[in-house]
Amino acid sequence: MxxxxxxxxxxxxxxxxxxxxxxxxxxxxxxxxxxxxxxxxxxxxxxxxNMMAKGLVQKRTQTIGLIATELSNPVRSELIEALRRQVHASGYQLLVSGYQDEDELSSRIRDMAGRQVDGLIIGKITGVVEKKDFWPALEAALKQDIAVVTFSNATSVCVDCLCIDYVAMARKLTEHFIRKHGFRNIWYLGVDRNTIRQRGYFAAMQAAGLESAKRLFLLPAQDMQTARDAIGDLLQHESKPQAILCHNDITAIGVMNGLRQCGYSVPEDIAVAGIDNHQISSFFNPALTTAGVASERVAGAMMKLLEARLGHNHQSPAVAVHLPFETYYRESCGCCCANEEE
Amino acid sequence: MxxxxxxxxxxxxxxxxxxxxxxxxxxxxxxxxxxxxxxxxxxxxxxxxNMMAKGLVQKRTQTIGLIATELSNPVRSELIEALRRQVHASGYQLLVSGYQDEDELSSRIRDMAGRQVDGLIIGKITGVVEKKDFWPALEAALKQDIAVVTFSNATSVCVDCLCIDYVAMARKLTEHFIRKHGFRNIWYLGVDRNTIRQRGYFAAMQAAGLESAKRLFLLPAQDMQTARDAIGDLLQHESKPQAILCHNDITAIGVMNGLRQCGYSVPEDIAVAGIDNHQISSFFNPALTTAGVASERVAGAMMKLLEARLGHNHQSPAVAVHLPFETYYRESCGCCCANEEE
DNA sequence: CTGAAAGCGCTTACAG
DNA sequence: CTGAAAGCGCTTACAG
Missing domain, CATH: 1.10.260.40 (lambda repressor-like DNA-binding domains)
Known part of the structure; x- marks a missing residue:
């Protein structure tokens, strides 16, 4: 019927x-x-x-698209959920789509444009948007009056960007290891060769005159298992560091688990820090030292940016919003429970 | 342009x-x-x-809707992500919508129907679907040829159900506490008065002749903080139990954190178990004893059910698929690391 | 205050 | 193999 x-x-x-x-x-x-x-x-x-009929004539669908990587990272889930709440509160639905490599982005963007989303959030972009392979697709979307905002490290004259300074987080945490705890042998455990945040680690190490900056890379998949297994392997061949800065909280949790399996205790034998501040990190045992900006903050800032554009002022110049991050010094680096300042 | x-x-x-x-x-x-x-x-x-135009004429939108509760529970996120992968693999998009109370369901269902979803997954339904307030809305959706599947404890002659036996999980874990570890003073820590899974706890306690079945309820919000605070309060006024069965893994993690703050160690002082088997539970310290069915399993079964209906055979009788669960005996109940049998 | 008509961008019988 | 026409369910000038 x-x-x-x-x-x-x-x-x-x-x-x-x-x-x-x-x-x-x-x-x-x-x-x-x-x-x-x-x-x-x-x-x-x-x-x-019938929203199809309505959308066809009005050219608005009350839908916001999100295209992002690392969808299975719990931190990403936290953000998506926060975004969904924001988006629903403003009367929109959220359509989420994932990608692995940047060359998939063009078709993802076109898909979203074909679904006539009113707004589009494109996640984890680093570098100049106008130089990317997906720029033609994105430009078409913009011409179609879709409001666009990218995160987290993009630069653009045409598109709003929400910037989160992972480099500074990595730097600050590394400096904390060095200055507060006096560590000199610190590892950075990253998930791929191109992560931007390792730069913060290098900068801090170099500034402190610590040459022996050891860095170790896991292969792509950034799940806890991989991190646990990797740290186990590493410690069989190399002498232990004093501290490990991990790519993110999930990696850090995997690493802490691996260290425990190897008989090391955190932070007594090896200190650990992550990046992201996932909710669970403060509940972990030991509570994880980390840095990040709250998902609600990010989601709120995105929605604000989006809504300004959804009001059809595509003329106003693109803005870049830099979100300040918080650092949480907890047990895993050797600090006490309280959130003491560096 | x-x-x-x-x-x-x-x-x-x-x-x-x-x-x-x-x-x-x-x-x-x-x-x-x-x-x-x-x-x-x-x-x-x-x-x-233009998918709007296409959808208008074809009455198919290549979209699956998901309406569920507890969207901010990491376990739910895990499931949603697994579902999204399944759904994408079959060439669909996933549209997720949340609700707090069942009386919101009617309008959520109508919204989804208005967006012309091809399939609809409705989550955490307990009881007879045809007797629910949202049944008229759902019936309209069915007449509109939308493929529908509910989870996790529903009964229906019209709608397919994916059943997950939380009652049996609660029972099995309680029995494990009793038989394997000899506990007699076991608490059940639930999140609301109506949770079905507490029945499994009661059944096990009763069968063992343990009358003093103490049960304590947190108010709605089922996040870690609430659980941590609640357990702290409780232990100020009551003498400690030997074990606590928690509503889910997230509650259990909050409880373990709270116990640690109170100076109790798990499992030496108090044993703890959760329900869900979230990925992180096996990485926690101590590793959490829990039960559940893997998200990929659930997502796969849902998609299978959905695809059978998407093929337009709305005539065939409704089916109920019962997914078997696994039990994971880990450190938090006092078992060793290995997944030993009860 | 209300209605008839055109049109949004497609697909799909119906003809050729 | 290809095209002209009708129609999906709405909204929105244009008339009244």
């Missing part, structure tokens, strides 16, 4: 379907009585508007 | 837009040459089909 349409409501209420459409969208020049009548029959019939 | 449409491609390639449409959808009666020509100009122009 077919859906109930405005035609059904029109027939039922003895009005034209034009009037029905207007009554339902609360058009000012429709009498109160007809509005009441039409709304009543609409709910009686269990009517809900 | 406007999007490129099939009209643009038709003009560019000197064909009618009917032919363009057919060439793009690989219609058999279009010559290879025109197909090649048209596809070439389509990609040259950066064409991507």
């Amino acid at each position: 077919a859906r109930v349409t405005i035609i059904d409501i029109a027939r039922e209420s003895g009005k034209s379907y034009t009037t029905v459409s207007r009554a339902l969208s609360d058009h000012p020049r429709i009498s109160i009585e007809t509005k009441v009548l039409i709304r009543a029959t609409a709910t009686r019939l269990g009517y809900s508007p | 406007a999007r490129v449409t099939i009209i643009d491609i038709a003009r560019e390639s000197g064909k009618s837009y009917t032919t363009v449409s057919r060439a793009l959808s690989d219609h058999p009666r279009i010559s290879i040459e025109t197909k090649v020509l048209i596809r070439a100009t389509a990609t040259r122009l950066g064409y991507s089909p």
Whole structure:
């Protein structure tokens, strides 16, 4: 059986379907009585508007698209959930799509544009947006009046960017290891060769005159298992460091588990820090030292950026918003529970 | 500037837009040459089909809707992510929507129906679907040919259900506490008065002749903080139990953190178990004893159920699939690391 | 305040 | 093998 349409409501209420459409969208020049009548029959019939038809004519779908990497990272889930809440609160739905390599982005963007999303969030972009392979697809989306915001380390003259300074986080945590705890043999455990955040580690090590900057890379998949296994392997061949800065909290949790399996205790034998500040990190045993910006903050800033553009002012110049991060010194680096300053 | 449409491609390639449409959808009666020509100009122009228009005429949107509770629970995130992968692999997008109380469900279902989803997954339903307040809305969706599957404890003659036996999990874990470890004073820490899984706890306690079945309820919000604070409060007023079965892994992690703050160690002073088997539970310190079915399993079973219906056989009788669960005896109950049998 | 008509961008019988 | 026409369910000028 077919859906109930405005035609059904029109027939039922003895009005034209034009009037029905207007009554339902609360058009000012429709009498109160007809509005009441039409709304009543609409709910009686269990009517809900066909968003496909509506979207086709209005060119707005009340949908925000999100294209991001690392979807299976719990921290990403936290952000997506926060975003969903924001987006729902503003009357939109969130459509999430993932990608592995940047060359998939073009088709993902086109898909989203084909679904006529009103806004588009593209996640974990580093570098100049206009120089990327996906720029043509993104430009088409912009011409189509889609509001776009990228994160977390992009630069652009055309597109708003929400910037999160992972490099500074890595640097600050490394400096904390060095200055507060006096560590000199510190590892950086990254997930791939290109991570930008390792630069912060190198900078801090170099500034402290620590040459022996050892860095070790896991292969892509950034899950806990990989990190646990990797640290186990490493410690069989190399002498232990005093501290390990991990690519993120998930890696850090894997590493702490691996260290425990090897008989090392954190932070007594080896100190550990992560990056992200996932909710669970403060509940872990030992509580994880980390840095990050709260997902609600990120989601809120994104929605703010998006809503400014959704108001159709595509003319105003692109902005870059830099979100300040917090550092959390907890047990895993050797600090006490309290969030003491460096 | 406007999007490129099939009209643009038709003009560019000197064909009618009917032919363009057919060439793009690989219609058999279009010559290879025109197909090649048209596809070439389509990609040259950066064409991507308007899914609104397509959806309007075809009544299919390549979208699966998910309506669920507890969206901010990391276990739910894990499931959603697994589902998204499944759904993408089958060529669909996933649209996720949340709800707090069951009376919101009707409007959520109508929203999804209005967005013309091809399939709909409705999460955490307990009881007879046909007796629910949202049944009229769901019935309308079914009449509209939307494939529907519910989880996790529903019964229905019209709708497929994916069943996960949380009661049995609670029972099995409680029995494990009793038989394997000889505990007699066991608490059940639930998140609300109506959770079905507490029944398994009661059953096990009763069967063992343990009358003093103490149960304590947290208020709604089922996050780690609440659980941590609650256990702290409780232990100030009552003498400690030997073991605590928690509503889920997240609650259990909060509880373990709270116990640590109070100076108790797990499992030496108090044993703890959760339910869900979130990825992180096996990495926790101590590793958490828990039970659950892997998210990929659940997602796979859902997609299977859905795809059977998406093939338009709405006639075949509704099925109920019961997913077997696994139990993981780890450190937090006093078992060793190995997954020993009860 | 209300209605008839055109049109959004596609697909799909119906003809040729 | 290809095209002209109707129609999916809405909204929105344009008339009245």
